[in-house]
Amino acid sequence: RHHIVEKKIFGKPIKAIKVDCKNPDNLSKYANHLKKTLNAGSSFEDDVRFSMRYLVDKEVNPCSWMEFEVEEIKNENFRIDQIYLAKSNPKKLDGLAPPKFRVLSFDIIVYGVKGAAKAAQDPIIIISAMDNKGVKTQFISENKDDETIIEKFRNFVNEVDPDIVVSYEANQVHLPYLISRAESHGIDFSINRDGGVPHRSVYGHVSVTGRANLDLYDFSDEFPQV
Known part of the structure; x- marks a missing residue:
């Protein structure tokens, strides 16, 4: 579906064609087709995430x-x-009052044999966690074998079932390291609410589907006034 709308580019009024798609994967294809058909110079907002577009359009x-x-x-x-x-x-x-969220924070300690730790060879020796009720839990490996504690931590996350996961540098360090170590042991590190494994987006954020992943390092880096 498409229609003519009034827009502005750098303060200059223009007429534009707005294209609505049920399938967001087709948006860029339609935008390119219209540019070629109408000999238009540019298209705008066709690279905006579908989820963000929905928030903006529906206010x-x-x-x-x-x-x-x-x-x-x-x-x-x-x-x-x-x-x-x-x-x-x-x-x-x-x-309306805010809901009562279940919050879980975690951190890992890695044993680096030589220099900076590498997920391909260096095990996790401690995984620490605490929920918003103040309950603390630690998983400590024996003989530097982290297979068992990774499985226990995965099961623990799914049992606590947090709405929000809080960490410091989980996007760049902890979650990628946990996922890599789990893969090396053949462990299904499924802590998403859809039963899947967390994955990194193109912007570097690790998505834990069904749970809000809040990395305080990224938060403080983006908002230094905090």
Whole structure:
């Protein structure tokens, strides 16, 4: 679907063609096709993430309450109670208290045999964790064999089932290291709520599907005033 809209580029009013797609994977293809067909010079916003586009178009503010008309759908082995499909545009709600999130923080200690530790050869010797109720847990390896503690930590995360995972340098160091060590042992490091393994995005952030991954190092680096 497409239609003519009034826009501005560097303060100059222009007429543009806005293209809406049900499948975001087709957006760049349609944009390129229109540029060639209409001999247009440029396309804009076709590289914006679909999730971000939805937030902007529907005026959804992160960390706010929204109301939808929904339809319950089948749970395909996701580690959640229920799944709903939105059937309407979001409606903002005010005055509601924040939910009680389950928060889990963690850190790892690695034994580097020679110089800086390398995931291909150097084991994790300690994994420490604490939840927002103040309960502390440590997994300590025996004889520098980290296979057991990685499995125990994976099971622990899924048992606690945190909504938010907090760390310091997990995006660049801890989660990639854990994933690499798990792969070397043939361990399925499935701590996502969809049963999958965390993966790194093109921007360097590690996505833990179904859980908010908050790296305090990245947060403080991006917002030094904090």
